[in-house]
Amino acid sequence: MAxxxxxxxxxxxxxxxARFGSFAVAAEELCITPSALSHRIRLLEEHLGERVFLREGRSVALTEFGRRYLDVVRAALRTLSDFPLPGRSSQQQMRVKVTLPPTFARYMFMPRLAEFYALHPEIDIEVYLFVPLYDLSLSESDVEIRFGAGEYPNLVTRKLFVEPSFAVASPDYLRTIAPLKKPEDLRHARLLRSALEPWQPWFEVAGLDWAEPVSGLRIDDLGLLLEAVKHGHGVGLTRQHFAQEMIERGDVVRLxxxxxxxxxxxxxxxxxAMPSLRxxxxxxxxxxLSAFRSPAMA
Structure with a gap:
């Protein structure tokens, strides 16, 4: 029986x-109307006998079944896409799809990408962005760089490097508050918050028995966090590769x-985890791994 x-x-x-979290954006990519896309989703749900999306106004979210089914669908579509077709293999351009956090892409990946093209001009790179800690499902990309705790079940995960985090502020902001001569003087400062750079570990190293701040400006993008520091919104935590140019220009200073x-x-x-990668x-x-794993990257 078929x-x-x-x-x-x-x-x-x-x-x-599922990738865009929006029927309208997905319809635009597929060059169809949103109503046509909704019809296709309903057709799929009728075929499966299960809901794959929860619809709340204009926003959509995957159901638990939808999240599990998405992994199967992406694997199937990738298998069809990667299958070598007779007469096309010699014409097909080699390409790698890589998904990156915005700050890593801006400050670390783009400045070094010319090195890869110099070594491998025959390979095209396609860059996609995602917000750390928010979307942890591997997209249709071949490779992702994730900023997080490294707990990604059923995926091959390799740590690139670890950089120390430290406190910075702008000279203009420092002129508006009492002098910050020792860590405990931060009680007079505005601390910028981020789930990506929590203050608690730094407090412990600095000898402060303080709880994680729960009020004030929160920014869950390391590049925007550093920009907020530069523009005098308060004191934030950062890392050398992100802040190096701003420190050299005097836009921010280490505390x-x-x-x-x-x-x-x-x-x-x-x-x-695939038996063999392209x-x-x-x-x-x-x-x-060669370019970014060393802690002494240029």
Whole structure:
């Protein structure tokens, strides 16, 4: 007896809507109307006998079943996409899709990408962005760089490096508050908060028995956090590679000697556990490990 499979156009609609979290954006990518995309999603749900999305106004979120089914759909679509077709292999351009946190992409990846192209001009790189700690499902990318605790079940996870975190502030902001001569003087300062750089580990190193701040400006992007420090919104935690140019220009200054040697979050290279990676993907992974794993990166 033949097994009735879900329509491919419904699967691609489901994958796009899950990736963007929006029917409207997914419809634009697929060059169809939002109503047509909604119809395809309903068709898939009728075929499965399960809801894959929870709809709340204009926003959509995956159901628990939808999250599990998404992994299956992405694997199936990737298998079809990667299957070598006769007569096309010689014409197909090698490419690697990599997803990065915005700050890593801006301050660390882009300045070094020319090194990879100089070594491998035959490989195209496609860059996608995601917000750390918010979306932890591997997208259709071949490789991801994640900033987090490194706990990603069923994925190959390799730590790139660890940088100490330390406190910084702008000269303009420092002129508006009492002098910060020792860590406990921070009680007079505005502390900028971020789930990516919690204060608690730094407090412990600095000898302060303080709780994590629960009020004030919160920014869950390390680049924007540093920009907030630069523009005088308060004191924030950062790392050398992000702040180096601003420190050299005098836009921000480091405060105190205290630093967290091994912060709770670090950068990890992540990809799916596959029996064999495409050669260009393995080439890119090896370059990333070589370029970014050393703590003494130039």
């Amino acid at each position: 097994t009735r499979l879900p329509p491919v156009h419904a699967l691609t609609a489901f994958e796009a809507a 105190f000697d205290a630093q967290v040697a091994t912060p709770p979050h670090a950068y990890y290279l992540v990809h799916e 050669p260009e993907v393995e080439t890119f992974i090896q370059w990333m």
